[in-house]
Amino acid sequence: MQEPTFLILSSLVDRPRHGYALLGEVERLSGGRVQLRVGTLYAALDRLCATRLVEIESEEVVSGRPRRTYRVSAGGVQALREETERMLDLATKAQARLRRRVMAVDAGPVTGVTL
Amino acid sequence: MSVESRYRLLLRAYPSAYRIERAEEMLGVLLATQPRRGARSTAAEAMSLVGHGLVQRLRLVRNAGGVSTSWCLAGLSLVMLLMVLGAQQLVASGLRALGLDGTPEAWGMQVLWVDPRWPVHAAWVLTGLALLVGCRAGLIVALAWGAAGLHLWEVASIASGGTVPWPGDAGPHWVALLGPTEVGWLLLSLAAAALLSGSARTARARARVSTCRWWGVATAGLVGIGLGQLLAVGTYAFVEEAAPAFTVLLLGLPMALAAGVLIHGLVQAPSDRLTLVVLVCLAAVPLAVRGTRPLSMLSVAATLVATGWVLASIRLVNKTPARTVSIGQGPEN
Numbered sequence: 490m491q492e493p494t495f496l497i498l499s500s501l502v503d504r505p506r507h508g509y510a511l512l513g514e515v516e517r518l519s520g521g522r523v524q525l526r527v528g529t530l531y532a533a534l535d536r537l538c539a540t541r542l543v544e545i546e547s548e549e550v551v552s553g554r555p556r557r558t559y560r561v562s563a564g565g566v567q568a569l570r571e572e573t574e575r576m577l578d579l580a581t582k583a584q585a586r587l588r589r590r591v592m593a594v595d596a597g598p599v600t601g602v603t604l
Numbered sequence: 605m606s607v608e609s610r611y612r613l614l615l616r617a618y619p620s621a622y623r624i625e626r627a628e629e630m631l632g633v634l635l636a637t638q639p640r641r642g643a644r645s646t647a648a649e650a651m652s653l654v655g656h657g658l659v660q661r662l663r664l665v666r667n668a669g670g671v672s673t674s675w676c677l678a679g680l681s682l683v684m685l686l687m688v689l690g691a692q693q694l695v696a697s698g699l700r701a702l703g704l705d706g707t708p709e710a711w712g713m714q715v716l717w718v719d720p721r722w723p724v725h726a727a728w729v730l731t732g733l734a735l736l737v738g739c740r741a742g743l744i745v746a747l748a749w750g751a752a753g754l755h756l757w758e759v760a761s762i763a764s765g766g767t768v769p770w771p772g773d774a775g776p777h778w779v780a781l782l783g784p785t786e787v788g789w790l791l792l793s794l795a796a797a798a799l800l801s802g803s804a805r806t807a808r809a810r811a812r813v814s815t816c817r818w819w820g821v822a823t824a825g826l827v828g829i830g831l832g833q834l835l836a837v838g839t840y841a842f843v844e845e846a847a848p849a850f851t852v853l854l855l856g857l858p859m860a861l862a863a864g865v866l867i868h869g870l871v872q873a874p875s876d877r878l879t880l881v882v883l884v885c886l887a888a889v890p891l892a893v894r895g896t897r898p899l900s901m902l903s904v905a906a907t908l909v910a911t912g913w914v915l916a917s918i919r920l921v922n923k924t925p926a927r928t929v930s931i932g933q934g935p936e937n
Contacts, residue, residue, distance in 0.1 A: 508633040524645070527634050528652035531626060532659070554632040 490572045493525055493533045498542065498561055498569040505546045505560035508534075534559060542568055607638055614650050617657025619664050676809035679799025680735065683748055684822055686796055687732025690725030697722065720772035724758055724793070727751035736818055741807035745800050752797035759790050 493515075500506060500514035508530065515525050525533075537543035542565035546558045561569070605613075611634045615627050634649070641649070697719050719725075731747040761770035762782045800806050 508629060509636045512633065512637060526649050526652035527630055527637070528649070528656035530633075531630055532656045551632070554628045556632060557629055 490568070491533075492523065493529055494537065495569070495572060496523060496525070497530070497533055497537065498565055501543065501559060501561040502566065502569060505558050507556050507558045511559070537565065540564075608635060611635070611653075614653045615657070617654040617661075619657075619661050621664075622657075622660050675799050676801055676805045677813065679748075679796055679801070680806070680809060680818075682792060682796035682799065683728070683731055683735060683744075684818065686728040686751070686793065687735075688822065690728040690732075693719060693725045694722065694729065718772070718777045720770065720777040721758060723772050724751060724755045727754050728793075732822065735810070736822055741804070741810060744810075745797075745806055748797040748800055752793045755790050755793040759786060762786065 496515045496518055497511060499518055500511055506514060508527075512525055512527075512530060515523060515530075534543060538545070538559075542562055543559050544562050546560040548555055548557045550556070608631065611631055612627070615623060615630060618627070638646075727747070728751045731744060731751050734744050734747050757768070758770055758772065759782065761768040761773070766773075
């Protein structure tokens with residue numbers, strides 16, 4: 490799963506949102522690191538709608554323009570759950586190895602260096 | 605240019621069906637986020653819009669199977685053309701062998717002088733027949749490349765002045781000269797084989813057009829050319845000095861047929877621009893072979909037949925509902 494997709498699904502899990510709100514929520518979730526482009530956002534939304542992970546909840550007219558609200562589907566929640574578990578599993582393994590590396594250097598050959 | 609009109613211009617990168625669904629919504633979001641943005645971010649946004657728009661266009665083309673199948677269809681119609689012309693040349697040789705070509709003085713020799721290009725003609729006739737009787741697409745592609753390869757071999761033999769041996773030279777034969785006509789024919793042969801672009805595409809392209817159409821085109825071409833050939837022979841038999849121009853006029857029968865098909869196709873066809881470009885380029889090859897030789901006229905006629913047929917088949921292709929984009933439903937392939 491690509492990062493924009495993951496972030497969009499995460500943003501939709503707590504409540505349905507429309508396009509502009511999604512952009513803001515993704516930025517907030519990533520701590521300001523990821524600022525999605527509108528083109529990328531809609532490309533991801535198209536992909537998610539096509540694979541039925543996201544649905545259009547409603548459509549209203551705001552300032553003369555249509556505004557669609559998107560919500561995550563049950564399939565989307567499941568996909569996000571699986572992806573989160575996968576990432577968590579990988580991150581845990583990587584963290585364990587990093588800890589072992591730190592300990593190994595600590596107990597390494599006599600160099601007189603302490604960390 | 606106002607910000608909104610600039611974004612509208614950028615959104616034109618997306619295909620029109622997509623724009624109808626999405627453009628206003630995207631524009632709303634773009635304008636809402638505009639105040640927060642710096643110049644660099646705006647440029648990145650513009651590039652993202654154009655990039656994603658082009659990707660959407662490519663996806664449309666891929667789903668419709670449009671461009672690639674059209675090229676393949678053009679190739680298949682070229683194969684038909686070469687089959688018809690190859691058959692014509694073989695029939696002409698046959699008439700000569702039977703002494704029926706109507707010019708006893710010229711061909712009074714007992715020996716049959718063969719057109720050294722007969723293997724190439726036979727190969728294209730075989731390929732065309734394979735298409736008509738519904739052989740596997742892989743076989744058709746293999747035969748087409750075989751015929752094009754044979755043609756290349758023949759031209760190499762002529763170009764090398766006979767150093768490269770050529771099977772068609774067995775027995776008494778004409779001397780073929782390497783002129784623009786020969787090169788033009790070689791280019792058509794190679795183009796026909798190349799346009800088929802593989803057996804998968806050929807199978808798909810052939811599936812889009814019913815076999816009846818292929819048979820119809822083949823029949824029209826063969827009948828037209830056969831009639832022209834026989835009438836030319838008849839002219840020589842009954843007219844003392846057969847004016848070459850008159851003979852050429854008779855061979856224009858297939859040209860008349862082709863013009864009718866072309867006009868019909870043009871009136872009906874929606875714009876499938878790339879196919880048109882291909883056909884115009886291919887048509888220019890024999891047209892560039894300017895001259896009063898009947899063969900050149902024949903090549904023009906036959907190219908028109910192929911053009912008209914493919915244009916007519918475009919109408920059939922676009923009848924299948926493959927070009928609509930529905931957001932929210934995935935591409936089903």
